[in-house]
Amino acid sequence: MIEFGHGTHVGLRRTRNEDTYYADASLGLFLVADGMGGHQHGEVASALVRDAVVDLVTRGQSLIEAIHGAAERLLAHTRRGFDLLPMGTTIAALRTIGDSYEVAWVGDSRIYMWKQELRQISHDHSLVQALVEAGQLDPALASRHPQRNVLTQALGVTTTEQLHIGMARGQLEPDMGFVLCSDGLTEEVSDASIARMAARRDLAAQECVDQLLLAALDSGGDDNITVIIVRSC
Secondary structure (H helix, E strand, O other): OEEEEEEEEOOOOOOOOOEEEEEEOOOOEEEEEEEEOOOOHHHHHHHHHHHHHHHHHHOOOOHHHHHHHHHHHHHHHHHHOOOOOOOEEOEEEEEEEOOEEEEEEEOOOEEEEEOOOEEEOOOOOEHHHHHHHOOOOOHHHHHHOOOOOOEOOOEOOOOOOOOOOEEEEEEOOOOOEEEEEOHHHHOOOOHHHHHHHHOOOOOOHHHHHHHHHHHHHHOOOOOOEEEEEEEEO
C-alpha cells in the first residue's frame, strides 16, 4: 500500500510557477521537475518532460529509458523553436513496482528516503557539489555559496551523449518514506526540519506536504516550491 501527498506553490517572489509534478500510485510514478529559461520556457520544459516521462513509463519503458526519451523530446522541441533562450529542467523521479523501487534524477531537485532517519539518496548535479567533491569547498559553506544554483546537468541543456542520469534501486519496506522536492524547499527548509516532518506518522502525508510548503513560505519563499511525500504502509 502506498500513501502520498503532493503540492506546489509559486512562492512569494515569482510571478510564474516553473515547477511541475506528477503523482499516481496506480502507475507507481512520482516526479518533480523544476524548469528554467526565459519567456515561460521553464514551465514549458518541465511540463513537456513530465508528460513525456508519464507517456513512456505507461508504454512500458523503465524510469531511466523514460527520462532519456524525455530529454530527447525536449531537445527536439528546442531545435524546432526560433528563440535562442535556454530551456531546460531538472527531474527527480520515483517508481514503485511491487515491493521494489527505483529513483532517478538530473539536476538539483532532490530525493530523500526516510527509514528511521532521513538520507538524501539523490546527488546534486551542481557546480557547488562538484567543488565539494573536489575538496575545493567546505560542505558547511555549500548552502550559502553564491553559485549554488549553477547546474552541471539538466534536461534540454545537456546533450543526450553527455547526459548523466543518477539512479538507485532498492526494496520497499514497511514504514519507508520518500520526499521528492525542488530546490525551492531545500533552499528554505533545513534537512533537519524535513526529517522531523517525514517522521510524523501522526499526520497524513498530505498534511506533512502542506506543513513543508508553509515552512518554506515562512522562511522567505524566494523560489517556486514543490513537494511530494510517498510512504509505504
